[in-house]
Amino acid sequence: SQKIEQNSEALNIQEGKTATLTCNYTNYSPAYLQWYRQDPGRGPVFLLLIRENEKEKRKERLKVTFDTTLKQSLFHITASQPADSATYLCALDSIGTDKLIFGTGTRLQVFP
């Protein structure tokens, strides 16, 4: 069956460190993968998109990698700050459709 897995346990890190979140998928062949941030009580907000033929994408302190062999995307936040604390969701396209399938999200907590 098709699955998108993100760490269900919260990730707790100290301010200034690099946070790394994982998104694994099975039985999908996505052309691209998106990452969203969601704060409590709010809707998800788009952060980055990476295509299947891109190994890495950067935006300010954010970096995303996409390994179609491992069926995995890694999301990194460097020099993390308490304001980065939120839930981060990965989402990928389902071939033959124009809908996004979301993972369960990983909650990140950055401590001062």
Next chain:
Amino acid sequence: GAGVSQSPRYKVTKRGQDVALRCDPISGHVSLYWYRQALGQGPEFLTYFNYEAQQDKSGLPNDRFSAERPEGSISTLTIQRTEQRDSAMYRCASSSGTSSYNEQFFGPGTRLTVL
């Protein structure tokens, strides 16, 4: 301009009643998506529209759920004969293009509680 808006923000209803949830997308956005989100989970796809045409309704749980977007702008998600299991956060999102490649802008959601 204004973002995606949804109304009502909170809806409490009794089991068996019908409810209508409204979504106002960003002006000019051609695609509109409906999701349901349980606490601690990611958004679960329900249905989506390109302009006024419903493209995919495979995520609607059963035939009590329906959606429309008659003029290609505002959309309504209707749940008939509500049941307690329908209680959830319902979110809509819009995007400027017809492919899921395009960034989606989410609304604040409607929290539905069925007593």
